[in-house]
Amino acid sequence: MIMEAGEILRKRGLLTPEQLKHSRNGGASGVIQTAVELGYVDEREALQVLADEVGLDFVDLRETEVDLSVLKGFPQKLIYRHALFPIRNENGSLLVATADPLDLYPLDEASAAIGINITPVIAERGEIARLVKRHMGVGSETVEGLMAATSDDDEVELLDQIETDGSELSEMAQEASVVRLVNEIMLEAIESRASDVHIESQSDGLVIRYRIDGILHPQPVPPEINRFQAAIISRLKIMARLNIAEKRLPQDGRIKLRVHGREVDIRLSVIPMIHGEGLVMRVLDKGSMVFDLQGLGMDPETYRQFSELIRMPHGIVLVTGPTGSGKTTTLYSSLMEIKGPDNKIITTEDPVEYQLDGINQIQVHPKIGLTFAASLRSILRHDPDIVLIGEIRDLETAENAIQASLTGHLVFSTLHTNDASGAYTRMTDMGVEPFLVASTVEAVMAQRLVRRLCKDCKEEYTPKRDDLPSDFPWEKLDGRPLFRSVGCRACRKVGYSGRMGVYELLVSSESIRQLAHDRVSSWDIRKAALADGMRTLRMDAWDKAIAGGTSIDEVVRLTKGDRV
Numbered sequence: 001m002i003m004e005a006g007e008i009l010r011k012r013g014l015l016t017p018e019q020l021k022h023s024r025n026g027g028a029s030g031v032i033q034t035a036v037e038l039g040y041v042d043e044r045e046a047l048q049v050l051a052d053e054v055g056l057d058f059v060d061l062r063e064t065e066v067d068l069s070v071l072k073g074f075p076q077k078l079i080y081r082h083a084l085f086p087i088r089n090e091n092g093s094l095l096v097a098t099a100d101p102l103d104l105y106p107l108d109e110a111s112a113a114i115g116i117n118i119t120p121v122i123a124e125r126g127e128i129a130r131l132v133k134r135h136m137g138v139g140s141e142t143v144e145g146l147m148a149a150t151s152d153d154d155e156v157e158l159l160d161q162i163e164t165d166g167s168e169l170s171e172m173a174q175e176a177s178v179v180r181l182v183n184e185i186m187l188e189a190i191e192s193r194a195s196d197v198h199i200e201s202q203s204d205g206l207v208i209r210y211r212i213d214g215i216l217h218p219q220p221v222p223p224e225i226n227r228f229q230a231a232i233i234s235r236l237k238i239m240a241r242l243n244i245a246e247k248r249l250p251q252d253g254r255i256k257l258r259v260h261g262r263e264v265d266i267r268l269s270v271i272p273m274i275h276g277e278g279l280v281m282r283v284l285d286k287g288s289m290v291f292d293l294q295g296l297g298m299d300p301e302t303y304r305q306f307s308e309l310i311r312m313p314h315g316i317v318l319v320t321g322p323t324g325s326g327k328t329t330t331l332y333s334s335l336m337e338i339k340g341p342d343n344k345i346i347t348t349e350d351p352v353e354y355q356l357d358g359i360n361q362i363q364v365h366p367k368i369g370l371t372f373a374a375s376l377r378s379i380l381r382h383d384p385d386i387v388l389i390g391e392i393r394d395l396e397t398a399e400n401a402i403q404a405s406l407t408g409h410l411v412f413s414t415l416h417t418n419d420a421s422g423a424y425t426r427m428t429d430m431g432v433e434p435f436l437v438a439s440t441v442e443a444v445m446a447q448r449l450v451r452r453l454c455k456d457c458k459e460e461y462t463p464k465r466d467d468l469p470s471d472f473p474w475e476k477l478d479g480r481p482l483f484r485s486v487g488c489r490a491c492r493k494v495g496y497s498g499r500m501g502v503y504e505l506l507v508s509s510e511s512i513r514q515l516a517h518d519r520v521s522s523w524d525i526r527k528a529a530l531a532d533g534m535r536t537l538r539m540d541a542w543d544k545a546i547a548g549g550t551s552i553d554e555v556v557r558l559t560k561g562d563r564v
Contacts, residue, residue, distance in 0.1 A: 004487075005102055006031035008053045014041050030100060033125065043124055047099065051122040056101055059087075061127040068135060070094060075113045077184075080222040082106040083128050093117040099125035104489050156183040158239060159256040159263070169244060173234035181228065182235045186266070186281070188219075190259050193498075194283055195324070199236075201229065201276030213451045213499050214324060233270075233277050240268040248272055254351075255281075262287030267351065284353055291356070293333040296326070297500035297549075299540065305505055306445065310334045310412075315442035316405045318392075320417045326449045326501055327414045328353055331388055334412065335359055338386070347388035348375040364390070376400040380407070389413040395431040402432065405440045418560075419537065420444040420506035421526035424516040438508075438517040446504040448537055450544065450554040451496035457488035458495075458548070468552060471561045473542050483548045500549060502541040502559065506534050538562045 006023060009015040015023065015035060023035040032050070036043045051058040067088035074086045084106060087095040094116050096107065101120045111118045172178065185208065189197045194210035205226035208219045225232075234244045240253025255266040265284040270277050294303060309317055317334075319327045332354060339345055339358050347356075350364040350372070360382075362375050372389055373396040379387055380403075391414045392398050405411045417426050423444040427437045460481040465474070485495025506512070506529045515525050530536070539562070541555040 004031070005050060005100070006035075008050055009035070009041065009046055012049050012053070014046055014049060032100070043126075047122050047124060050101070054101055056120060056122055058122045059097065061085075061097060061123050061131060066131065066135075071135070073114050075110055078106045078110050079132060081220050083125055083220075084110060085123075085128050085131050087121070089116075090119070093119045095119050095121055097121055097123040097128055097131075099123060099128060103493065105492050108489055156187055157258040159258055160241070167245070169230060169234050170238065172231045173238055173244070175231065178228055178231045178235050181225070182232055182239075185232075186257065186283075187259060189281075189283055190264060190285060193288075197279075197281040197283065199232070199279040199281075201233075201273055201278060203275050205229065206232070212494075213496055214449060215451070215494075217494075229276065233279060236268060236279060236281075237270060240266075242268070242270065247277060265353075286354060289329075289354055291329065291333040291336045291354075293330075293337045296330060296333060297544070298503055299535075299543065302503050302505050302535070302540075305507060306334075306443075307337070309443045309507070310338055310410075312410055312442060314405050314408045314410055316401060316411045316413065316440045317442055318413055318415050318423050318444045320415045320420060320423050320444060320446045321448060322416065322418075324449070325447055326499075327447065328390075330445065330447060330501070331412050331414070332356060335386070335388060343385040344383065345386045345388070346379045346382060346384040347390070348372055348379060349388070349390035360384075372397040373400050376404065380404055380409070384409060386410045386412070391415070392427070392430075398427055398430050398432050402436050402440050406436075415444075417446070419522070419526065420446040420504045420534075421522040421529060423506075424512075424525055425522045428516075428519060434517050434519045438513040441508055441516070443505060443507045446506075446537060448502050448541075448558045449499040450502055450541060450550045450558055452498045452500055452549055453483055453485055453551055454488060454491035454495055454497045456490040457486040458483045458551075459486045463552070469556060469561055471538065472552075473539075473546075476542070476546055480546070482545065482552060484551050485553070495551075496554075500544065502537050502544060504535065504537045504540065507532075536562050 006015065006020045009032070010017060010020050019035065019040045020031070022038060023031045023040065032043070032046050035041045035046065048058045064087060070086040070088060078084050082103065083099050085097045087097055094114070096110065096118050098107065098120050099122070101122055107118050107120055185197065189210050192210055192212055194212050196211040198209040198211070198216065200207045200209070205223065206221060206229050208221055209216045210219060237244045237251070237253070239255045242251045242253045249272070251270045253268045255268060257264045257266065263286045265286065267282040267284070269280045298306065319330050321327050335345055335356065344360070346360045346362065348362040348364055352361050352363045355361065362379070364370050364372055364375055372391070372393065376387070376389060376397065377400060387404055387409050389397065389401055389411065392401060401411050401413060415423050415426055417423050424437055424441065428434050461484055463482050487493035487495045491497045509532050511528050511532065512525060515528055538555070538559045541550070541559045544550050545552055545555050
C-alpha cells in the first residue's frame, strides 16, 4: 500500500510531524505544494524523494524533449485542472508529466479518453505550468480548453428561459466561454455526487469546493479563471433569476436543469462577503434519489418499530438532527411507504425539495403570509389523513401541529435538536403546554449520516484498547477485526463512498409521557428512555463500525460518547 505524500516526506525526514500537520491544513494546494509555499521543503528535492518511493522517474522538463503532436486528443481539462502534460509516446504508452503521481484518478481518466496506456513521470509544478503557457497560451482559450472535454451543449440544459438586462456585465455573463465554464462546474458537481457547491470570493481569487458525503473537498481551478469571477457569479445569478446589479444584500433563487436526460434542481444562495459575493448551490438531483425506508440503514428492530409508528391513526412523529443529517429523506421515505389510494397525504415545506407522486405538496411563502402555521390551518380543511410539516420552528406551528394530531391526524415533522430526548423540552420551551406534548408526541427519531467505507479499498486491522474511546463495546467485537479507510481509484482516494444513517428511536412510553408532563430535563428523559431499552446514536454507530460499514473515525466525528 502506497503511503500518502506527506507521510512519505515525514518518513524520509523532510517534514517534521508539526510541519506535516500545518501542510495538511493548507487547503486546495495539496500537502507538497503547501509545504513548499510554507518554506518547509524544496519542491525539487521533495518530488525526487517521492519519485524514489513510488518507483517513478523524475524528469527536468527544461531538459526534456516534448512531442507537441501528442497534445492532440489529450483532454485539455486535465491539463489545466490537474497539472498534467503529455510528453511523448514511448514503448507503446504515453509519458505524462504530473506533480502529484498519487492522484491516480485524472491519469485513469486521461487513459480512458485517449485509449492508450499512460506512464506517469514526476515533474515540478512550475515547469508543467511553463509548458502549458508556452504551448497553449494564456487567455480566454485557456478557460475554453478547460471545458472542452465535458461541456457539450446537450449535457446541461437550462429548463427556464433566462432574461438579461442588456448591461455590460450581463452580456459578459452570456459569453460562450463563461456559459461553458459554469456548466462544467455544475456538471462535475453532479457527477461527483456533491450535495452542495461553494463558490467563494477570496483575496487571491475564486475558491470552489464540493461537499461530497458531508465533507468539503477543494477543487483545483486554473488561476486564469479569476479574471472571470464577476462573469461567473453574474451567470449563476441570471440563471436563478436574481438581480445581478444588487451586490449588497443576500439573495436566494432556484435553477432548473436537465443533465444527461434527468432533472436537477439547484437552490442558489448569494451572500455579500468582504472580497466579493459568496455563492452556495444546494444540488437536488431528482434522478438519483430513491426514497426507500428499508434502504436507509436502520437495524431490523428500529425499522420494525418505526414502521408501526408511521402507520398509527393519529399523533406526532418527530425526526431530529442538524442540517444535512437526512431528516427530509427519512420523512419522504416514510410517506412513500404508507401512501396509497385509501389515504390523503398533504405536506407543507420550505422549500419543496423533491416532488413526490401521489402526495399533495405545498410550498410556503412567508413573505406573503403563507407560513407553516397558516398553511396548516388550510390543510386541515382539505380532509387529510396524514400531514407533513417541514419544520416546527415556532409556537404557532407547534400548536397547530398538536391540534391536528388531537383531531385525528397523523403528523410528521422535524426539529433541530441534538438527540431524541431534547425534542420534548424543545417544544415545551417554545411555549407548548407540557401535558399537550406528553399526550401527542408518539415518538422521536434522532439521526446522523456517517460515510460508508469504500468496498474496494477498506482495510482490516486489529485495534488496541488505547486506540479506541472508552465507551467502545469490546464485548460485541469478540475478537473480530475492524475496518479503516485507505483510498483508491474507485473512491477518488477519499476512502469512503456514499453514506448511511445512524438512528436513535425514542418511543413515548407511559414513563416518558409522565416525565414530559412533569417538565423534567431532557437528561432525565434520556435516562428513562435508556432504562426502557432505547439504543443511542452512538450505540447504533458502533454496531455499524463493527459490521464493517463505517470507520471508528466516522463514529467519533459524528456522535457523542454516551454518559449515563
